[in-house]
Ligand SMILES: Nc1ncnc2c1ncn2[C@@H]1O[C@H](COP(=O)(O)OP(=O)(O)OP(=O)(O)O)[C@@H](O)[C@H]1O
């Protein structure tokens with residue numbers, strides 16, 4: 001039995017634009033997905049995803065077929081969409097090892113589809129656990145590369161390397177196209193997360209930005225401007241200027257909102273954080289619903305979020321220095 005875990009992330013600056021080659025900066029956070037892989041005597045592949053529920057049923061399946069015992073009475077495309085990332089991870093494992101069967105069990109502290117990189121963390125941890133269990137040790141860089149292939153395929157060819165690289169490597173990272181690197185002096189920033197309890201589908205949201213960008217030159221300019229905000233933010237990171245970073249996050253949120261990926265509850269949480277005196281706040285990840293990230297060393301933002309209609313949960317997040325790691329073998 002092999003157990004591996006990998007962290008989720010928040011975007012400081014640059015999501016969506018990063019898909020088109022602009023730079024982005026993101027930080028791994030101390031919420032992780034944990035995957036247990038166990039070799040089997042037969043050649044079957046089984047997946048138990050306890051957090052993945054459809055109509056209240058948790059998903060258990062294998063060999064591309066959802067178990068009858070899970071009793072899920074929903075159309076298959078819905079299930080296929082939900083298990084796409086895990087299926088992709090299994091395909092990657094099969095490319096690396098001469099598989100006989102294995103069972104993988106997924107547990108995650110990262111809310112699904114909420115902008116904290118649950119998909120990347122699950123895929124990274126699954127590839128690591130299953131390949132190790134079958135006797136192959138991949139480097140974090142190789143795992144990041146394979147996990148990226150999965151996100152790229154599931155998101156219909158529209159994915160950056162950002163989430164998967166950050167989850168595999170940990171710390172703060174900067175990603176621009178193929179150029180992925182850890183930020184050496186990863187700053188400890190006072191992250192406060194607000195979660196509206198909802199989710200957005202990354203593939204759909206990315207497709208929405210792409211079509212706006214293709215239709216309007218000013219939408220394409222907006223994407224480029226987000227890239228300029230990130231370049232400006234690099235100086236603020238080096239000097240640990242949280243006030244400047246906050247201002248840039250606010251600007252970035254406005255542009256993401258213009259690109260149609262915010263929502264009423266995300267905007268409400270962003271404004272609550274700003275009114276409470278946060279240095280800045282923005283949605284994180286694909287948007288549509290899910291989480292905002294604010295910078296505030298005081299308890300004021302968390303308190304304000306607790307009283308904000310639409311906010312279901314608020315918590316602090318710490319930078320996680322560890323990327324993918326083995327918990328036990
Ligand atoms: N615990 C889990 N078990 C199985 N699959 C999971 C789990 N967590 C996430 N996933 C997969 O990832 C999908 C969510 O990925 P998606 O990219 O839409 O959101 P996210 O990664 O949480 O947010 P973002 O990409 O905006 O940071 C789920 O629909 C599911 O397929």
Ligand SMILES: C[C@@](O)(CCO)CC(=O)[O-]
Pocket residue numbers: 014015016017018019115117151158159160161162163202206284285286
């Ligand atoms: C929206 C996006 O930029 C981040 C999702 O966390 C998509 C991607 O980079 O693949």
Ligand SMILES: [Mg+2]
Pocket residue numbers: 117118119120163202
């Ligand atoms: Mg994702």
